[in-house]
Amino acid sequence: MGRIRVGLVGCGFVSELHMYALxxxxxxxxxxxxxxxxxxxxxxxxxxxxxxxxxxxxxxLIADGELxxxxxxxxxxxxxxxxxxxxxxxxxxxxxxxxxxYFGREGDARxxxxxxxxxxxxxxxxxxxxxxxxxxxRTGKLFMYAEDWIYAPAVTKTAExxxxxxxxxxxxxxxxxxxxxxxxxxxxxxxxxxxxLIRMGCHPLSAVLYLKQVEARARGESIHVASVTxxxxxxxxxxxxxxxxxxxxxxxxxxxxGTLTVTFSDxxxxxxxxxxxxxxxxxxxxxxxTSGGSLxxxxxxxxxxxxxxxxxxxxxxxYITEKVDRKTGWQYVCLEEEWTRGxxxxxxxxxxxxxxxxxxxxxxxxxxxxxxxxxxxxxAAEEGRRVVL
Numbered sequence: 487m488g489r490i491r492v493g494l495v496g497c498g499f500v501s502e503l504h505m506y507a508l509x510x511x512x513x514x515x516x517x518x519x520x521x522x523x524x525x526x527x528x529x530x531x532x533x534x535x536x537x538x539x540x541x542x543x544x545x546x547l548i549a550d551g552e553l554x555x556x557x558x559x560x561x562x563x564x565x566x567x568x569x570x571x572x573x574x575x576x577x578x579x580x581x582x583x584x585x586x587x588y589f590g591r592e593g594d595a596r597x598x599x600x601x602x603x604x605x606x607x608x609x610x611x612x613x614x615x616x617x618x619x620x621x622x623x624r625t626g627k628l629f630m631y632a633e634d635w636i637y638a639p640a641v642t643k644t645a646e647x648x649x650x651x652x653x654x655x656x657x658x659x660x661x662x663x664x665x666x667x668x669x670x671x672x673x674x675x676x677x678x679x680x681x682x683l684i685r686m687g688c689h690p691l692s693a694v695l696y697l698k699q700v701e702a703r704a705r706g707e708s709i710h711v712a713s714v715t716x717x718x719x720x721x722x723x724x725x726x727x728x729x730x731x732x733x734x735x736x737x738x739x740x741x742x743x744g745t746l747t748v749t750f751s752d753x754x755x756x757x758x759x760x761x762x763x764x765x766x767x768x769x770x771x772x773x774x775x776t777s778g779g780s781l782x783x784x785x786x787x788x789x790x791x792x793x794x795x796x797x798x799x800x801x802x803x804x805y806i807t808e809k810v811d812r813k814t815g816w817q818y819v820c821l822e823e824e825w826t827r828g829x830x831x832x833x834x835x836x837x838x839x840x841x842x843x844x845x846x847x848x849x850x851x852x853x854x855x856x857x858x859x860x861x862x863x864x865x866a867a868e869e870g871r872r873v874v875l
Contacts, residue, residue, distance in 0.1 A: 490840045491519040493547045493577075495568060496559035497531035500582050504557055504632075505535050506824055507833035514837045522547035544568060548575040555840050558582060561671055562679050563589040566618050573625040578840050580630045580833075583688050585853035586615045587679020588861070599675030599739025604868040608861040615854055622850060630836040630846045631853035635693045635770070637828030637835065640783035644774055645700045652704045653776035658697065658756040660690025660772045663764035664809040666722075666734030666742070673738045681740030683718065684860055687760030692848075692856045693772050693783075694748070694756040709752050711855070713874045716746035716863035722763050732811050735762035746863030767810040767818070770827070785827060787818035 492508060494501055501521075508518055521532050522541035532540045541547045548556060548571055556572040558565060558581040566586050572579045588598075588607040595601035622629050635641055648655065663686065671677035678685055695711070702709040718741035722733055735742040742762040749755055770785035786807065794816050795801060801813040807820040824830050832848065839846045858875070866873040 489515040489517055490555060490837055491517050491553050492555045492557055493520040493522065493550060493553040494518060494537070494557045494559060495522050495544055495547060497521060497523045497528045498559065501531070501559040503824065503829050504559055504580075504833065507829045508557075508837075510830055511834055511837045514841045516837050519553060520547055520550055544571070548572050548577060553577060555580060555836075561677055562587050562684075563677055566614060569629065570618060570621045573622055573627045573629070576625075576627070578628040578630070579622075580632055580836050581853075582632045583692075583853075584679060584684055584857055584860075585631060585850075586611055586618060586857050587684060588675075589679055590676045597675060597739035599680075604861070604865040608865045608873075611857060611861050615857060619850060619854060628839055628843070628846065629850045629853070630839060631848045631850065632832060632836075633689065633692045633848040633852065633856075634828035634832045635689045635772075635785070636696050636848045636852070637831035638770075638783070638785050638826065639828070639831075640785050640826075641693055641697070641772060641828070642831070644772065644781045644783050645697060647779075647781060648697060648700050648774070648776070649704045651776070651778050653701075653778035654705070654752075654754070655698060655701045655774055655776050656754050657775045658694040658773065659759075660687075660694050660756070661759045662686040662689045662768065662770050663759070663761040664768045665732055665765050665811065666736075666762040668734055673736055673740060675739045678740065680860070680864060681718070681737060681744060682735075682742055682760040682762050683716075683744035683746065683758070683863060685760075687744060687746070687758050688856050688860060689770070690760075690772055691746070691748075691758045691860060692852055694758065695855055695859065696848075696852060697772070697774060698750060698754075698756070707752070709750050711748055711859055711875050712751045713749045713872050714746055714859055714862040714866050715749075715872050716744070716865075716867035718744040718864070718867045721761075732765060733763055737762075744863075744867070746859070746866070748859060765811070767807045786820055786823075788820065788826065789818060790821040790826075791819040793817045793819050 520539035590598045772783040774781040862873045
C-alpha cells in the first residue's frame, strides 16, 4: 500500500495527542486527510494541523472513499457504533479506550450508576462486545486498540525481560491516578461507562493482562483470568466546597476511588488501583514481581529532570507535566512525554499495520478482556463477593 490516509473523529485533548504522533511516523507515508467533529472548534483544529478536509458529521467522514483508517477519539459512549460503521465502510479503525461500556438503555432509572445493577451491566456489556467483535471480524479490517501503556518503553522493556528470563510472574501492581478529570462528562456513568477504574484504571489493567500473556507465551503455558474482586468509593464526597481548590473530581454516579484484584488461572495475582484525589501530577506505575526478580515500571512521574523553581509567572509558557497544579517547588519534569507514555510507538505500530496488514500489538483481544475484567470488578464491588469468570 502507498500513502495511508487517516480520518480523525473528534478534535479534543486525545486528538491532539494522536496528531502529534501521526506527524512523527517514520517509514510509512501517512497523511491526516480529514477530520470530523461538531461545533466550530474543528475548523480551527484543521487549520492548525493543515488537515485539508473538514466534516461536520461522522457519516460524511466514513463516506470519504480516499480514507484508509478512521481514528476514533470521541467520548466512550460513541465508540462501539463508530467502530462497526467505520469498518463496514471499508476502513481500518484505531479506537481510543475504552473499547465498550454500559451507557444506559431506555427504561433505566437515572442516574444509571446508582440504579442499574452492575451484574446486569456486565451481562449487557459482554453481549455488546460479542456483537461488536463479530461485526469487526466479518469485515476483515484491522482493529487497533489505542492502549498506549502497552507501547510505553518501561512496559516494553519489562516484557522483553520476561521473555528472556521466562520467570513466573507472581504478582503485579498497577496504578493510574491524578487529581481528577476536568471534563464534565467524566462525572456521569452514561457518558463514560464508569469512573476512575474505567477512565484511568483500564491502562494499568491492560498492561498487567498483556504482561501475563507475554509470560504465558514465553513459558508455553495457557493462562486466563479466573476471578475478580473489587472495591469502589466516593472519597471526595467528604470534602467541603472550600476544600476542592485542587481536587477536580465531583462525581454524580461514578467512583472516584477504585481497586480490583485479578486472580489468574495459575493462582497468581494482580491488583489495579485508580483514584481521582492524587495530587502532584499523573501516577502511571506497574510493578512486576517474578520468581527471579522485581521490575518497577515508573512511566510517570519519572526523574529524568528534577526542578526547583520559585516563580510561577516566569514559567507561564513552560510545560512541566500533565495534571500538576503548580510549577514551583520541586517538580518532576517529564521529558519527551509522548515517547515516555508510548503514544509515538503506538501510532507507529498502527500505521505499519495499516500498510502491511499485520495485527497490532494492542489488539481486539486485549480491548475485549480489559473491559470484561473491569466490569467484573464493578460487579464484585457492588455485591461484595468474588466474581468467577
